[in-house]
Amino acid sequence: MKKGILITIIGIIIIGVTYFGIEMYGFAKGIKEDIAENKTRNLIVVENDYEINLTELDSVRENLNGFWIPENDIDGKEIIWLEFHKKKNFATWEIISFTEEQKQTESLYMNSCSTIAELIKLNGKIQMSFVNLVSSDTTEIEYLTKTKFKIDGMTYLRHKGYDFLKTWNVHEYETEK
Numbered sequence: 001m002k003k004g005i006l007i008t009i010i011g012i013i014i015i016g017v018t019y020f021g022i023e024m025y026g027f028a029k030g031i032k033e034d035i036a037e038n039k040t041r042n043l044i045v046v047e048n049d050y051e052i053n054l055t056e057l058d059s060v061r062e063n064l065n066g067f068w069i070p071e072n073d074i075d076g077k078e079i080i081w082l083e084f085h086k087k088k089n090f091a092t093w094e095i096i097s098f099t100e101e102q103k104q105t106e107s108l109y110m111n112s113c114s115t116i117a118e119l120i121k122l123n124g125k126i127q128m129s130f131v132n133l134v135s136s137d138t139t140e141i142e143y144l145t146k147t148k149f150k151i152d153g154m155t156y157l158r159h160k161g162y163d164f165l166k167t168w169n170v171h172e173y174e175t176e177k
Helices: 002-040 057-064 100-105 163-167
Strands: 066-070 078-082 090-097 115-122 125-131 136-144 148-151 154-159
Touching: 057 115, 057 136
Parallel strands: none
Antiparallel strands: 066 078, 066 154, 078 090, 090 115, 115 125, 125 136, 136 148, 148 154
């Protein structure tokens, strides 16, 4: 009889350890998925991402509008904001902080001397010309889709940014979307 009780206790322990192990595996897997989801929760994802024709100025300008974050710094606290006017080919290349506090207060610290980014067409392809207080440079847009673009070897991903900025008229001209 003692042998039967001992086997029952060992069986219960084995079942308990197995159950605990399975639960811990599921818990760890859930944490890993949550971490991956949190990294991309502020990115814009589209089902059918396609490459934008880099010879069509209007299309390039329209698709560059919005918020961007460097692909190699998805968890970074700074995003880029480009807001091109519908008929003008320039915008400020605003590097702004992305924090919960700023989302709640709906206020930003903005540079007074931001870099100006202008879209120009050279040799049949759209390029970006940058001008700031110190220098100027022109570089080719290497790749552009609805959710990413690559310029000067750096890839940027489309970011959700701040909803409240979509209603601002920062550059004091009428935007039409």
